[in-house]
Amino acid sequence: MTIAPGDTRQLSTLSRLGLFGAVDLEQCSELLVKCSSKSLSPGQMLLYKDQVNHSMFVIVDGHLGMHLQEDASAIVILNPGDTVGEMSVIGGQPTSAFVIAQSNCKVLEIPEKLLWEFVSSDLNFAKNLMKLFVKRMLDLNRLLYQRLHDEASSKIKAEKDSATGLYNKEWMKENLPYEMTRCAMRNRALSIMILKIDRYDNFIRSYGSYTADKIFQAVANAVQIQLRGMDMAVKHEDGCIALLLIGTDEIQAENVAKRIHKAVNHLVLCDQKLNEKFTLSVGVAEMADEDYADLLIARTQAALDRATKEGGNQTSH
Numbered sequence: 001m002t003i004a005p006g007d008t009r010q011l012s013t014l015s016r017l018g019l020f021g022a023v024d025l026e027q028c029s030e031l032l033v034k035c036s037s038k039s040l041s042p043g044q045m046l047l048y049k050d051q052v053n054h055s056m057f058v059i060v061d062g063h064l065g066m067h068l069q070e071d072a073s074a075i076v077i078l079n080p081g082d083t084v085g086e087m088s089v090i091g092g093q094p095t096s097a098f099v100i101a102q103s104n105c106k107v108l109e110i111p112e113k114l115l116w117e118f119v120s121s122d123l124n125f126a127k128n129l130m131k132l133f134v135k136r137m138l139d140l141n142r143l144l145y146q147r148l149h150d151e152a153s154s155k156i157k158a159e160k161d162s163a164t165g166l167y168n169k170e171w172m173k174e175n176l177p178y179e180m181t182r183c184a185m186r187n188r189a190l191s192i193m194i195l196k197i198d199r200y201d202n203f204i205r206s207y208g209s210y211t212a213d214k215i216f217q218a219v220a221n222a223v224q225i226q227l228r229g230m231d232m233a234v235k236h237e238d239g240c241i242a243l244l245l246i247g248t249d250e251i252q253a254e255n256v257a258k259r260i261h262k263a264v265n266h267l268v269l270c271d272q273k274l275n276e277k278f279t280l281s282v283g284v285a286e287m288a289d290e291d292y293a294d295l296l297i298a299r300t301q302a303a304l305d306r307a308t309k310e311g312g313n314q315t316s317h
Helices: 008-015 086-091 112-121 123-159 169-185 200-207 209-225 250-265 293-309
Strands: 036-040 045-047 055-061 064-067 076-078 098-101 105-111 190-197 232-237 240-246 280-286 314-316
Touching: 055 086, 055 112, 086 112, 086 123, 105 112, 112 123, 169 190, 169 232, 169 240, 169 293, 190 200, 190 209, 190 250, 190 293, 200 209, 209 232, 209 240, 209 250, 240 250, 240 293, 250 280, 250 314, 280 293, 293 314
Parallel strands: 280 314
Antiparallel strands: 036 105, 045 098, 055 105, 064 076, 064 098, 190 240, 190 280, 232 240
């Protein structure tokens, strides 16, 4: 594409593009003839990532894709009227992405010097450029937010058991030391509770793993209903759930245990073959000054073992 003075067809094409909207193209014709054009085939590279770039490109026809890696999928598809390269020109920084033709494509190249001459010669061009620049920033912000959201969602999925919504033991191992330090610095209590479904091994032998898993899921749901938003529930072992109770001392934790005992005792599963009453053995330990994560877990486990040995359906500390 060549822009010649008086070429009304090409000027009409440009006038429909966002950058040239309401711009007096006849008055700018001397600048336009200095611009060059490029034709790209599908897969052809327009800009490389980290390239020093001194031109802005306006898509006249076809589509370009922005890629963070050359062989990866496009993160953004650019359409006729969109621009590319302006951020590296205005910011004076290397390009931040690979720009590759997604189809047969025609672009108008505006070198940096000409770009600023356009800005100086036509107020509408300057306004359009600013609008495109702001739109690009907003699009990138939305893209960044979506990526952060997706990464956070993926992390949560990796940290949580999909069937019960409980965190896994790796999460507890990673986060318990941090929460203990945070509570100690703020002079706040912290308690750990480990709950074990009484006769869980018998349920597996009598009803099979599938039914035992359903029992565990139902108990986990009943337990989590009794918790506050700041409390965390963890799948500890088979048939066991650990609770991290922030700002909760041992007496308060025992009151939580009472509510959980009551909820689980009244639990009924919709299975005619399963005529069982469910109970829990519970161990509780409050963080002490000398505690570290493994020691606190060990003290809680010892309390649980005492509750189990004494017949279950009770809380020990």
